[in-house]
Amino acid sequence: MKLQVSIDLVSLEQALNLLKEVAQYVDIIEAGTPLIKQEGLRVVTAFKQAYPDKLIFADMKTMDAGELEAELAFQAGADITTVLAVANDATLSGAIAAAQKYGKSVTADMIGVHDRLQRAKELKQLGIQSLEMHWGLDEQAHHNWDFNELRVIKDTVGIPFAVAGGINETTINQVQATGAEVAAVGGAIYNATSPVEMALRLRSQISALSTV
Amino acid sequence: MKLQVSIDLVSLEQALNLLKEVAQYVDIIEAGTPLIKQEGLRVVTAFKQAYPDKLIFADMKTMDAGELEAELAFQAGADITTVLAVANDATLSGAIAAAQKYGKSVTADMIGVHDRLQRAKELKQLGIQSLEMHWGLDEQAHHNWDFNELRVIKDTVGIPFAVAGGINETTINQVQATGAEVAAVGGAIYNATSPVEMALRLRSQISALSTV
Numbered sequence: 181m182k183l184q185v186s187i188d189l190v191s192l193e194q195a196l197n198l199l200k201e202v203a204q205y206v207d208i209i210e211a212g213t214p215l216i217k218q219e220g221l222r223v224v225t226a227f228k229q230a231y232p233d234k235l236i237f238a239d240m241k242t243m244d245a246g247e248l249e250a251e252l253a254f255q256a257g258a259d260i261t262t263v264l265a266v267a268n269d270a271t272l273s274g275a276i277a278a279a280q281k282y283g284k285s286v287t288a289d290m291i292g293v294h295d296r297l298q299r300a301k302e303l304k305q306l307g308i309q310s311l312e313m314h315w316g317l318d319e320q321a322h323h324n325w326d327f328n329e330l331r332v333i334k335d336t337v338g339i340p341f342a343v344a345g346g347i348n349e350t351t352i353n354q355v356q357a358t359g360a361e362v363a364a365v366g367g368a369i370y371n372a373t374s375p376v377e378m379a380l381r382l383r384s385q386i387s388a389l390s391t392v
Numbered sequence: 393m394k395l396q397v398s399i400d401l402v403s404l405e406q407a408l409n410l411l412k413e414v415a416q417y418v419d420i421i422e423a424g425t426p427l428i429k430q431e432g433l434r435v436v437t438a439f440k441q442a443y444p445d446k447l448i449f450a451d452m453k454t455m456d457a458g459e460l461e462a463e464l465a466f467q468a469g470a471d472i473t474t475v476l477a478v479a480n481d482a483t484l485s486g487a488i489a490a491a492q493k494y495g496k497s498v499t500a501d502m503i504g505v506h507d508r509l510q511r512a513k514e515l516k517q518l519g520i521q522s523l524e525m526h527w528g529l530d531e532q533a534h535h536n537w538d539f540n541e542l543r544v545i546k547d548t549v550g551i552p553f554a555v556a557g558g559i560n561e562t563t564i565n566q567v568q569a570t571g572a573e574v575a576a577v578g579g580a581i582y583n584a585t586s587p588v589e590m591a592l593r594l595r596s597q598i599s600a601l602s603t604v
Binding site: 188190213214216217218219220221222240241243244245246248249252264266267268270271274291292316317318319 | 400402425426428429430431432433434452453455456457458460461464476478479480482483486503504528529530531
């Protein structure tokens, strides 16, 4: 399982300072949605320039203009961009077309989807390469993790997925046990007393469980 | 009815050049979602500085972190920010809290909502001040305008609304007849041979129909 750091800070300078500490322990660097909106896609360009060997994930959360927004993200240096799974199928197809053109990837963010299993099937049919099973910042206070649902979606639909939303030291092993390809961790790292120690501990927990 | 220009160009320079021509004929200047993501919220600041007497509309299309994203938009100079109507109620409530704090306004973008009448009722209950009845760029090829539905929502729920999505010279009178507070026009202005003439013609059509 890959470790992704989700940077929901809102200044590029803060983000780069955090990355100086934690980038060495992660596989994927995520420019969070509020960071992109505040600073623009230059944050993605700055991440790619500073860390060319890491995958750069632009959390665009695209709801419309799928092809245009995905192109903007890829042109800025993103390896992966996100489209909302609740978006119109034409928006998702537009983003997929852009990904094919640039040789990059689109993830559908499942935030706000009511019937996740049904939508996962439809998204696979549309050609989406991976899902982000995501409980939003505003949902986390109310949700209960349902790891079994993730296993059912994985077994039934057979599409790779990331898990995001409140993952920490206590839950990361359960996330890995669902068969997730990626654990995206935000606040548990950037709000930690020592972000670098937390990133190292999360990385070690993943390695300890991995068989490959 | 107010006229809003939706700027879905992707550079601040292009946007400011367009506004030099058309701002005089509009009431509300919208920074489109791709423009905000490409350039960052400095576009909103630039619009407000250049046109302090116009309302500045930040089409944030917020899906998560409602309070944070709305605060970022208001701090940048927006008078109005958007939250997706398909977002979690907690996200909408967070944005409403930020609007109350800053004395500004939140519009719920109805793109992607299946039962618009039901959701409009819920949004009014949550404290949303206005709706944007929106057919997205990716939907416009497929949708049929249903002006009657807008009248039903207006009469039943009694919440002010804007209409957006493919409005042009041919349809703006029908939009006004629904009782919309705002017509948001994008491509019909910025793709016109003469944007300034188109903005003037749209403005004249609205004035000709207005009784106040």
